[in-house]
Amino acid sequence: MRTSQNRVMDCLKPCSASYVPLSPISFLEIAASVYSDRVSIIYGDTRYSWRQTHDRCLKLASALSQLEVGSNDVVAAVAPNVPALYELHFGVPMAGAVLCALNTRLDAAMLATLLEQLQAKTIFVDYQFLEAVLQALEIVSFAKTKPLTLVLIPKSDHETSSTAERLPPGSLNYNRLLDLGRADFQIVRPEDECNPISVNYTSGSTGKPKGVVYSHRAAYLNSIAGIFRYDMSKKTVFLWTVDMFRCNGWCLTWAMAALGGTNICTRLVTAKAIFKAISLHKVTHFCGAPALLNFISEAPFEDQLQLDHKVEIIVAGALPPTQVLTKIDKLGFNISHGYGMSEALGPVTVRPWKHDAAAKVELVEGNHNLVMEEIDVKDPVTMASVPPDGKTIGEVMLRGNTMMSGYFNDLKATQKAFKGGWFRTGDLGIRHPDGGYIQLKDRACDAIVSGGEIISTIEVEAVVVGHPMVMEAAVVGKPDDLLGETPCAFVKLKERCSVSSEEIVKFCMKRLPHHMAPKTVIFGNLPVNSTGKVQKFVLREKAKAIGNLAN
Amino acid sequence: MRTSQNRVMDCLKPCSASYVPLSPISFLEIAASVYSDRVSIIYGDTRYSWRQTHDRCLKLASALSQLEVGSNDVVAAVAPNVPALYELHFGVPMAGAVLCALNTRLDAAMLATLLEQLQAKTIFVDYQFLEAVLQALEIVSFAKTKPLTLVLIPKSDHETSSTAERLPPGSLNYNRLLDLGRADFQIVRPEDECNPISVNYTSGSTGKPKGVVYSHRAAYLNSIAGIFRYDMSKKTVFLWTVDMFRCNGWCLTWAMAALGGTNICTRLVTAKAIFKAISLHKVTHFCGAPALLNFISEAPFEDQLQLDHKVEIIVAGALPPTQVLTKIDKLGFNISHGYGMSEALGPVTVRPWKHDAAAKVELVEGNHNLVMEEIDVKDPVTMASVPPDGKTIGEVMLRGNTMMSGYFNDLKATQKAFKGGWFRTGDLGIRHPDGGYIQLKDRACDAIVSGGEIISTIEVEAVVVGHPMVMEAAVVGKPDDLLGETPCAFVKLKERCSVSSEEIVKFCMKRLPHHMAPKTVIFGNLPVNSTGKVQKFVLREKAKAIGNLAN
Incomplete structure (x- = not known):
């Protein structure tokens, strides 16, 4: 006997009229037909439709x-x-x-x-x-x-x-x-x-x-999701400041074709080039590492420009100090802050930066996060979600269709990253009671364990950079026989500033529980990698060496 | 020996961290977590988050x-x-x-x-x-x-x-x-x-x-595509004037959850209810059959309202006369016109209505058509695309991921509709040279074949309604021994208007090739179905009966 189930299923076999493997290739084909004469790329004197x-x-x-x-x-x-x-x-x-x-x-x-x-x-x-x-x-x-x-x-x-x-x-x-x-080449579409x-x-x-x-599927879906995430439209004029070799330019290479917007290519990313492109091509969006913000804020006065239209800057990574953000905000830019990683095809969530939020630590809001299925904070062993109590620390985990397929030729690393059916970011976080907002506490490998307490180096750094003489700071664990580790702050001072390490320690003692305040302060430039991220493993080695010397 | 191909493939098996079957269910889950306190539905005094x-x-x-x-x-x-x-x-x-x-x-x-x-x-x-x-x-x-x-x-x-x-x-x-x-029910997600x-x-x-x-896949992708197509955002307040039983409300039932926007539900769609909702809830979008436009235009003066914010109306079907459109435009509404069908999950393309475009016949523009893979005009036998010469007639065909799976329990009809790997719309059209725009000419089953020439009834109707006394018109083929068929116009006159059939014929003769001008004109109301579409099969029967009487 035929049941209703069979009946529904009778007509369901996908065919080429109703099923096309998702691929960003489609975006270019549609752009060529729908937006055929619109400008696709501007690069110096070169212009393409x-x-x-x-x-x-x-x-x-x-x-x-x-x-x-x-x-x-x-x-x-x-x-x-x-x-x-x-x-x-x-x-x-x-x-x-x-x-x-x-x-x-x-x-x-x-x-x-x-x-x-x-x-x-x-x-x-x-x-x-x-x-x-x-x-x-x-x-x-x-x-x-x-x-x-x-x-x-x-x-x-x-x-x-x-x-x-x-x-x-x-x-x-x-x-x-x-x-x-x-x-007349026949495109090889993914099977x-x-x-x-x-x-x-x-x-x-x-x-x-x-x-x-x-x-192809993840790239397609993340391109579409990105359009929402970064508030883009057909009128988007995108300046290429994020490297295309970073998550394929956060998948915006493909998304721009989906939108039929205009790409402004540039060999060199300088403040001058940015301001010139903005005034010449009416750039609406650009993005990349937070170093971009320093570029703009430190640009010579004659290169700067008061904006006459809305320009969105999206940065992912540790934000520069409030003064820098405020300065850029005053020039007329809208700043948004993203959280993500290569494995998630770039930023997963993006939220607007606000003056009054500057004092808070980064919040991961599921804003515009249309395709990433779930973002959670979990106990990495039991895989239970942490309670939204604003204090229980767990690991931030993700799952969804805008996730990598895995690591190239490294099944073991892939299995480790996806263990338990979730991507383990290696970031520590807590959930807040209001709407379950996630607040990042630290990289799992950066957190300091001192006397059995987990110390978020991000929280300590936020206090250290609050000192009026401090430009940048990075905190790592220094080995300690009694406590296991103690916080050690590496500090870059502002130009023509000078302060003692005792004063920094005192400053922190007033603003943090005592066990969280740095016990050691070292002045100098901070080592950064090609993304502009501080290389904490280098600092940990330094802190260890100092510890050994001291003993 | 291992080739690079094996190596890439090694890590590619989708797992639950990187692959979730696409389903609109996800939109509601994300909305509950990201937009938890925002208003989801307003219905009279009832409000839900x-x-x-x-x-x-x-x-x-x-x-x-x-x-x-x-x-x-x-x-x-x-x-x-x-x-x-x-x-x-x-x-x-x-x-x-x-x-x-x-x-x-x-x-x-x-x-x-x-x-x-x-x-x-x-x-x-x-x-x-x-x-x-x-x-x-x-x-x-x-x-x-x-x-x-x-x-x-x-x-x-x-x-x-x-x-x-x-x-x-x-x-x-x-x-x-x-x-x-x-x-605590465990959601049954599609396998x-x-x-x-x-x-x-x-x-x-x-x-x-x-x-x-x-x-689930088509509904998910069409919901996302709809957000672009109808220019929606998180701030969308959607008034339910399109029936949810029409293509699941053009898939906007699901899209509204994806956006975290607000649904305004209403039992009765009247001009009064529309204006009230606009002023009370700041409605941004509503849509449906073109009859909506007549509602608004004919609303008593005391029900009408000069808008203080942008309101988008999207209609799909034959547009009412220019006077009606102009009147609504003057009230401050933005009108867009969609082309689609149930099999394509609702409108496939949408384009803004412009004053100066009113005289033209509907253009199918691939506007905002992010997920539908291809829209083409093809010879239904050879499946070759018609040349973009603005005259060769073919059948409008579609393929892509926002297409139906098939007809319920009707494999034969499904196979017929998808024959050749494309969905055959049954609409006749031509391609224009500029960017390959598609212009609809007629339903394949409505077109008149007279003396070997294909006559687009849409084109004849456009001329007939141009007569100052004519309110609505529908043209069908009337059997003719000599020519096969001749055009027969059914005409509804404006109130307090009167005109002879000879004058209508003369009016058309001046503006159309002679073989296209109606040979017969019949006055009266036009039979419409529940969507407001004129039932041409009823008119064809009438025309045939008249033909028989005449013989």
């Missing part, structure tokens, strides 16, 4: 396929935010391949390690970074046994013959390569939307960089 | 599951746009079941046919429509052999005991049913995102209504 960008990406895909780059091959790129790197974000997946845009600040040795890991047959390299890549290729072993193609991205979009003599045989010029491509579209390396602040694999 | 709506839907799901409603069972509902019907949009899928909201204007016989087809064990009925449903249940046969539960939605949200004596044994009151539900979430019947303007099955 969405139709042109589509056609260039199609030819790129065709040329790659002629080079026998195909299904799931990794194509590496070492380039700044130039149109070629934007085009690779579509052209590589349209050939069925996987894009890995590498950090341009890596040295030859690290580049070699990653290229070896990726087994990238094809490497796109901007002329500025050619030397480092050539050095890296001297080191790698797979390049000697396998045919390898180097594609040089020249300074200008019209140049077809530069520095050819320095390139290994078989190398190509990017613009020449495009000429090889056929305009399964969970297939990889890209690999993004973590900055490796806690160890060696890990290759984070993104799927 | 998103937390409360979530809890009520959860209890509804729990109660349904206690009634043994489960995986893929169809739950039917016959109700106006009251909170209960909104809650059913989440509660039913959260129990794993499939919602079918039926047209409240169906008579008992048609209701019986559809209930029988659906084999719906559980029927929610609003007190206003109880009589029709009770009559329908007298007719159906499956109700006699299977246990059936009728759930009465009373007039007020607090009423728990009304008209109980008229209900069959085993019937329940909606508010009582919610009380049975457990707040596969392509599983059905709802069935929506077509209005059946061309034949008997067909049950269109929507998947």
